[in-house]
Amino acid sequence: METNLVVGRDEELAAADRFLDAVPAGLCAFVLEGEPGIGKTTVWREAVRRTEERGFRVLSCRPAEAEAKLSFAGLGDLLAGVDDSTLDAIPAPQRNAVEIALLRREPSGAPPDKRAIAVAVLSALRVAAQVQPLVVAVDDVQWIDPPTASVLEFVARRLEQEPVGFLASVRVEDERPRTFDLTIGEERRRTVRVGPLSLGSLHQMIKERVGRSFPRPTLVRIEHASRGNPFHALEIARELGAVGDPGPGSALPVPEDLRKLLKARIRRLPPETREALLTASALSEPTTVHTGEAALEPAVEADVVRIESDGRVVFDHPLFASAVYDAATPTRRRELHRMLAEAVDDAEERARHLALAAAGPDETVAAALDKACEQARSRGAIEAAVALKREAQRLTPPSLVEALHRRSVNLGELLFTAGDTPAARKVLEKLAAETQADPWRSDALALLGMVRWYDGGWEEGIRLCEQALEGMDDRVRKGRLHAQLAWMGEDIPWAAGHARAAVDLLDEDAEPGMYSEALLSRAEWELKEGRGADEEAVMRGTLLQEAASQWERTHVPATWPRLTDDFATARRHTEELLERARAEEDEVSVCQNLMLLAWLAWLTGDLQGSDRLLIETLDLSRRAGHAIFETSVDAMRAQVDGQLGRVDEVRDAVARVLASLEDSPSGLFEARCHEALGFLTLSLGNDAEADREYTQADELIESTGMREPADYRYHGDHIEAVVTLGELERAAALLERLEARGLILPRPWTLAVAARCRGLLHGARGDLEAAESSLQEALDYHERLEMPFELARTLLCLGRVQRRRNERKAARATLERALEILEGLPAPLWADTAREELGRIGIRRAPEELTVNEQQVAELAASGLTNKEIAAKLFMSRRTVEANLARAYRKLGIRSRAELGAKMAQRAGS
Numbered sequence: 001m002e003t004n005l006v007v008g009r010d011e012e013l014a015a016a017d018r019f020l021d022a023v024p025a026g027l028c029a030f031v032l033e034g035e036p037g038i039g040k041t042t043v044w045r046e047a048v049r050r051t052e053e054r055g056f057r058v059l060s061c062r063p064a065e066a067e068a069k070l071s072f073a074g075l076g077d078l079l080a081g082v083d084d085s086t087l088d089a090i091p092a093p094q095r096n097a098v099e100i101a102l103l104r105r106e107p108s109g110a111p112p113d114k115r116a117i118a119v120a121v122l123s124a125l126r127v128a129a130q131v132q133p134l135v136v137a138v139d140d141v142q143w144i145d146p147p148t149a150s151v152l153e154f155v156a157r158r159l160e161q162e163p164v165g166f167l168a169s170v171r172v173e174d175e176r177p178r179t180f181d182l183t184i185g186e187e188r189r190r191t192v193r194v195g196p197l198s199l200g201s202l203h204q205m206i207k208e209r210v211g212r213s214f215p216r217p218t219l220v221r222i223e224h225a226s227r228g229n230p231f232h233a234l235e236i237a238r239e240l241g242a243v244g245d246p247g248p249g250s251a252l253p254v255p256e257d258l259r260k261l262l263k264a265r266i267r268r269l270p271p272e273t274r275e276a277l278l279t280a281s282a283l284s285e286p287t288t289v290h291t292g293e294a295a296l297e298p299a300v301e302a303d304v305v306r307i308e309s310d311g312r313v314v315f316d317h318p319l320f321a322s323a324v325y326d327a328a329t330p331t332r333r334r335e336l337h338r339m340l341a342e343a344v345d346d347a348e349e350r351a352r353h354l355a356l357a358a359a360g361p362d363e364t365v366a367a368a369l370d371k372a373c374e375q376a377r378s379r380g381a382i383e384a385a386v387a388l389k390r391e392a393q394r395l396t397p398p399s400l401v402e403a404l405h406r407r408s409v410n411l412g413e414l415l416f417t418a419g420d421t422p423a424a425r426k427v428l429e430k431l432a433a434e435t436q437a438d439p440w441r442s443d444a445l446a447l448l449g450m451v452r453w454y455d456g457g458w459e460e461g462i463r464l465c466e467q468a469l470e471g472m473d474d475r476v477r478k479g480r481l482h483a484q485l486a487w488m489g490e491d492i493p494w495a496a497g498h499a500r501a502a503v504d505l506l507d508e509d510a511e512p513g514m515y516s517e518a519l520l521s522r523a524e525w526e527l528k529e530g531r532g533a534d535e536e537a538v539m540r541g542t543l544l545q546e547a548a549s550q551w552e553r554t555h556v557p558a559t560w561p562r563l564t565d566d567f568a569t570a571r572r573h574t575e576e577l578l579e580r581a582r583a584e585e586d587e588v589s590v591c592q593n594l595m596l597l598a599w600l601a602w603l604t605g606d607l608q609g610s611d612r613l614l615i616e617t618l619d620l621s622r623r624a625g626h627a628i629f630e631t632s633v634d635a636m637r638a639q640v641d642g643q644l645g646r647v648d649e650v651r652d653a654v655a656r657v658l659a660s661l662e663d664s665p666s667g668l669f670e671a672r673c674h675e676a677l678g679f680l681t682l683s684l685g686n687d688a689e690a691d692r693e694y695t696q697a698d699e700l701i702e703s704t705g706m707r708e709p710a711d712y713r714y715h716g717d718h719i720e721a722v723v724t725l726g727e728l729e730r731a732a733a734l735l736e737r738l739e740a741r742g743l744i745l746p747r748p749w750t751l752a753v754a755a756r757c758r759g760l761l762h763g764a765r766g767d768l769e770a771a772e773s774s775l776q777e778a779l780d781y782h783e784r785l786e787m788p789f790e791l792a793r794t795l796l797c798l799g800r801v802q803r804r805r806n807e808r809k810a811a812r813a814t815l816e817r818a819l820e821i822l823e824g825l826p827a828p829l830w831a832d833t834a835r836e837e838l839g840r841i842g843i844r845r846a847p848e849e850l851t852v853n854e855q856q857v858a859e860l861a862a863s864g865l866t867n868k869e870i871a872a873k874l875f876m877s878r879r880t881v882e883a884n885l886a887r888a889y890r891k892l893g894i895r896s897r898a899e900l901g902a903k904m905a906q907r908a909g910s
Contacts, residue, residue, distance in 0.1 A: 008201020037231025196228020530707030
């Protein structure tokens with residue numbers, strides 16, 4: 001497959017990177033194996049690019065089948081990358097031999113023998129490898145001409161310590177061909193089987209290569225038909241682009257060139273065999289019970305199918321089944337499905353056969369499809385459920401209006417769950433436009449409102465839900481919709497009001513799932529209103545969530561611990577919810593939980609983990625068509641990039657968020673932008689600009705009625721900027737507001753940050769003793785807070801105060817600890833600030849004296865804690881712990897933990 005894109009090959013490329021890491025140490029090989037069209041060349045080419053990017057020399061060739069009989073064709077391509085200076089460095093007879101072999105020199109006398117040529121190439125590679133590491137790269141190595149292969153085998157056997165690597169791809173169909181790379185021992189050779197692409201990778205590749213996207217259910221069918229083979233998937237996608245999707249239950253169009261090949265093989269089979277194959281192609285799990293074993297023997301011999309020991313009939317490739325089925329007439333296919341509906345036991349398969357046998361609307365068949373849909377969804381097979389419900393809708397008689405509308409709403413919900421937002425919207429909009437008084441219209445509007453909300457149309461989504469509420473008389477439906485509205489709005493009192501209305505309408509015993517959703521929602525919004533934490537309601541609601549259906553589950557059991565700074569519990573609950581959402585293929589919930597985990601990773605200092613989760617969220621949200629998550633990712637990325645000091649990236653992410661808000665304004669997202677820009681400008685030392693940005697963020701947040709600062713933790717940074725500007729009265733007012741809110745819910749973060757800001761204010765007023773006391777108090781609160789960046793910020797403030805009090809030794813220790821944390825995160829802009837502060841201190845410690853961090857790590861290690869336990873206790877990375885311990889060993893003159901306990905006891909007693 002020829003492509004400049006590298007999609008879905010992270011594992012293969014990671015293995016390639018490890019191979020390149022090993023090249024400087026001596027001979028090694030990396031071999032890519034796979035079937036035709038699977039993408040070996042794509043990975044090979046990217047590996048070559050990465051090789052060149054590292055500054056290695058690359059000698060490459062890409063032989064074709066037609067060149068296999070041309071002597072030294074491959075060697076000529078490989079040595080085209082060897083300059084004259086390299087050839088000049090090898091003995092003249094060797095150079096003459098290789099130049100004659102490559103037709104660069106006219107032969108004189110006897111032709112050079114193969115050994116002379118091979119020795120010349122070996123010498124040339126050794127000379128080239130002295131200058132820089134060298135990689136010999138061969139694509140489709142099975143087509144390399146035998147003379148070149150012989151030379152490469154000779155070379156590979158004799159290289160050992162030289163920094164030379166071999167990078168090869170080889171086509172493997174039935175048996176692995178013998179190629180030169182097998183000469184290299186297994187201890188130096190890594191072989192990677194290039195397998196099928198994932199669903200998400202196929203989506204990305206098709207979008208880039210074909211220029212269009214397909215809904216998830218169609219993508220799933222393409223993946224199944226192609227078995228993840230990129231070449232086949234692209235051909236199917238192109239054919240779909242040309243002729244359109246034939247719809248659920250119909251075979252995908254097989255590209256013409258493949259169809260001809262497959263049909264030619266099938267036409268050679270006897271009629272009874274073709275009939276047996278047709279039966280097998282129409283079944284999801286065909287066996288010889290359905291087809292007869294004898295009839296299939298010619299197809300087995302022709303490698304069209306194989307028969308397993310348990311009698312299952314397996315097509316050699318799914319495209320064979322498509323071609324067989326496509327060749328039958330519509331009448332013949334309906335007859336076959338009618339017969340098979342009586343022969344199968346599974347409810348889903350029977351319903352499918354009934355649908356395919358139906359010549360027109362049939363309520364009996366539609367009801368069977370409804371039942372099969374429920375079964376499919378209960379098993380987590382959401383795409384199968386969509387297909388079954390779509391068929392049920394199609395086969396509903398037009399006169400049965402209520403049944404038709406009910407199935408339309410059900411289909412819209414299933415499509416939305418499956419990630420096909422455009423299709424869900426189309427179904428629901430059609431239903432809403434066609435009906436006026438039907439109770440299902442209200443459900444359609446409510447669901448459509450949620451679809452539009454996730455699609456970025458927040459205001460329209462809320463309007464549609466409120467419209468649906470007006471037309472509802474049913475208590476349970478109204479309660480559910482109030483609960484839905486509660487988490488859709490930005491006005492906190494408005495949301496809390498809807499949550500309270502839902503709790504009043506719903507019955508805990510009759511609707512435990514919906515009731516728990518409303519109860520937890522009410523607790524969350526009332527917390528953010530500044531009413532305090534209703535722990536009893538959260539506990540009761542969380543227990544009831546076990547009885548909740550998919551749409552009644554809420555994120556509150558996972559976010560509540562985060563709001564109260566219990567990040568470990570929040571992480572555990574979120575990971576559990578993510579696992580369940582993935583098992584149920586609920587992409588909306590998957591995106592929600594990935595975002596929550598990214599947020600937690602950022603708060604607790606795992607910036608790389610946060611970045612990885614954001615990438616996964618963005619990829620999934622784009623496939624599912626949920627624009628709100630794309631905006632959320634950008635808003636979150638601005639926070640992460642700000643801490644990483646990526647100035648341009650922060651501004652770019654903010655610009656994308658603001659652009660997305662042009663059609664659907666959101667004060668909360670806009671506040672995130674100002675918060676990110678405020679932090680960036682504060683980090684760059686522009687306190688006036690930081691104050692302006694934070695003031696705008698604060699005004700937007702306050703306008704929503706949000707009083708609890710757990711979600712938007714900019715308050716301490718804003719106070720710091722105002723203090724630095726010298727506006728102490730305004731800073732004091734902001735601090736008093738933060739402290740007052742902290743009294744309602746005394747969380748470690750609020751207490752620590754408020755104490756830090758109180759220290760800053762004391763320091764600005766010249767009361768350094770009170771400043772140091774407040775900052776030491778803040779450090780006590782940090783002991784209960786898993787936020788290393790906030791700890792470093794407090795240490796940085798304390799170090800400044802200690803320096804101003806002329807406590808130079810203590811200041812240096814404090815600032816060194818802050819710098820270590822900031823470098824480990826990393827937070828480069830703030831690390832630079834810590835270095836500047838250290839530069840203002842003139843004293844130097846004796847080389848053997850332990851720093852504060854080294855002392856703490858050594859004491860904990862001597863007490864028996866592991867490095868992992870020390871890291872958790874001190875809010876450090878394990879790498880930082882190891883580095884501190886290594887320095888402590890060196891200064892103490894010891895080599896192991898066995899000596900550490902005695903040494904630390906000796907120091908404590910001296």
